[in-house]
Amino acid sequence: MPAPETSLDTLDTRILQRAVTDLAKKYEGIFSAETVERYVYESYATLSRTARIRKYLPVLAERFAKDRLRALAISEGKIDTVIPQVLFVCVHNSGRSQIAAALLSDLAGPDVEVRSAGSLPGSEIHPLVIEELKSRNIDLAGAFPKPLTDDVVRAADYVITMGCGDACPIYPGKTYLDWDLPDPTDQTREEVSDIVDQVDVLVNNLWKEIEAKN
Amino acid sequence: MPAPETSLDTLDTRILQRAVTDLAKKYEGIFSAETVERYVYESYATLSRTARIRKYLPVLAERFAKDRLRALAISEGKIDTVIPQVLFVCVHNSGRSQIAAALLSDLAGPDVEVRSAGSLPGSEIHPLVIEELKSRNIDLAGAFPKPLTDDVVRAADYVITMGCGDACPIYPGKTYLDWDLPDPTDQTREEVSDIVDQVDVLVNNLWKEIEAKN
Numbered sequence: 063m064p065a066p067e068t069s070l071d072t073l074d075t076r077i078l079q080r081a082v083t084d085l086a087k088k089y090e091g092i093f094s095a096e097t098v099e100r101y102v103y104e105s106y107a108t109l110s111r112t113a114r115i116r117k118y119l120p121v122l123a124e125r126f127a128k129d130r131l132r133a134l135a136i137s138e139g140k141i142d143t144v145i146p147q148v149l150f151v152c153v154h155n156s157g158r159s160q161i162a163a164a165l166l167s168d169l170a171g172p173d174v175e176v177r178s179a180g181s182l183p184g185s186e187i188h189p190l191v192i193e194e195l196k197s198r199n200i201d202l203a204g205a206f207p208k209p210l211t212d213d214v215v216r217a218a219d220y221v222i223t224m225g226c227g228d229a230c231p232i233y234p235g236k237t238y239l240d241w242d243l244p245d246p247t248d249q250t251r252e253e254v255s256d257i258v259d260q261v262d263v264l265v266n267n268l269w270k271e272i273e274a275k276n
Numbered sequence: 277m278p279a280p281e282t283s284l285d286t287l288d289t290r291i292l293q294r295a296v297t298d299l300a301k302k303y304e305g306i307f308s309a310e311t312v313e314r315y316v317y318e319s320y321a322t323l324s325r326t327a328r329i330r331k332y333l334p335v336l337a338e339r340f341a342k343d344r345l346r347a348l349a350i351s352e353g354k355i356d357t358v359i360p361q362v363l364f365v366c367v368h369n370s371g372r373s374q375i376a377a378a379l380l381s382d383l384a385g386p387d388v389e390v391r392s393a394g395s396l397p398g399s400e401i402h403p404l405v406i407e408e409l410k411s412r413n414i415d416l417a418g419a420f421p422k423p424l425t426d427d428v429v430r431a432a433d434y435v436i437t438m439g440c441g442d443a444c445p446i447y448p449g450k451t452y453l454d455w456d457l458p459d460p461t462d463q464t465r466e467e468v469s470d471i472v473d474q475v476d477v478l479v480n481n482l483w484k485e486i487e488a489k490n
Contacts, residue, residue: 096311097310100348100426104426107445110424110443110445111395111424112396181326182325182326210321210324212320213318216317231288231317
């Protein structure tokens with residue numbers, strides 16, 4: 063067998079290992095340590111493939127794994143919740159689905175659990191989207207593009223797709239909606255602002271619909 | 277909660293569920309049925325995001341999950357093997373890494389276990405690559421583009437990257453090699469043939485190196 067090579071990612075591995083320990087403790091009795099470890103390292107490998115800034119990769123991987131484990135626990139009935147679960151999916155998870163997720167979170171606060179994902183995740187959130195939402199007092203600082211995974215689809219009561227075709231597996235018992243919206247990529251600040259306005263109307267209507275049903 | 281919507285993927289779900297049953301039986305005592313189920317559905321969700329032909333999706337998802345479970349079992353020492361494990365990674369897993377995997381399998385047969393993956397998997401194998409390899413009596417019929425996952429990196433003794441930058445997590449104890457090769461995308465048949473010749477030389481040298489070490 064080949065001689066060990068010096069790892070370039072020693073710091074990454076330390077952060078990931080600590081994430082495994084923390085999350086395994088958090089999910090004790092719900093998921094095995096092996097499942098948690100696999101989720102953390104798979105999340106890291108998945109984000110490595112598309113993330114531009116490698117410096118934050120282990121931190122983002124921890125957050126991604128944490129979100130996915132919660133989604134998995136909800137979908138398997140291991141965490142009981144009556145809070146509606148909403149998933150927004152677009153192509154890059156760097157524009158439309160991030161806008162929708164941010165606006166719905168802002169609107170409904172703790173009365174909703176919101177996730178977002180992309181069929182082909184980009185390397186970063188669209189800067190004009192960050193800027194436009196900032197001007198509306200919405201902070202996207204912690205957001206990052208993530209691929210669509212099975213766990214978040216399963217956890218969702220509502221799945222809203224935007225321009226990602228049939229990339230999203232269809233499971234029974236969920237409400238699927240498709241919103242026709244322009245992609246903010248290569249648009250001007252004014253056009254991005256207009257897209258945010260359009261998303262805002264759709265999100266408000268969606269929230270009314272959800273509230274009426276719950 | 278919303279009313280159930282008719283699932284478009286009833287047939288898919290049936291095939292996936294049978295895959296779960298078969299693989300859970302195969303891996304009884306090694307992986308729990310829950311782990312197997314998660315692997316099958318995650319593999320399906322992952323391939324959904326990029327595959328062009330949806331008809332074969334559940335079948336490819338089963339094959340992908342099977343390969344990943346084997347890789348996971350090897351990396352965790354749950355399957356013992358002395359056969360060298362080689363992983364080829366390029367950007368789309370539709371050209372270079374497929375060529376290298378096919379040539380090494382053809383050269384070393386059962387004396388090696390070969391996998392391939394892409395940092396941004398394409399929707400299908402490059403048709404000229406299939407054609408060129410067919411002219412050399414190598415059949416790529418069962419191959420399909422797959423994303424790089426943590427399990428296949430962990431199972432590998434040798435990781436060979438081709439043009440995918442630092443998308444591949446670095447773990448100690450593995451030999452990492454980087455091959456500088458042109459991407460067959462948008463190349464003519466003659467250029468593709470030339471790339472296959474270049475890969476052939478590199479694969480032969482690699483196999484000599486692996487044989488010498490084992």
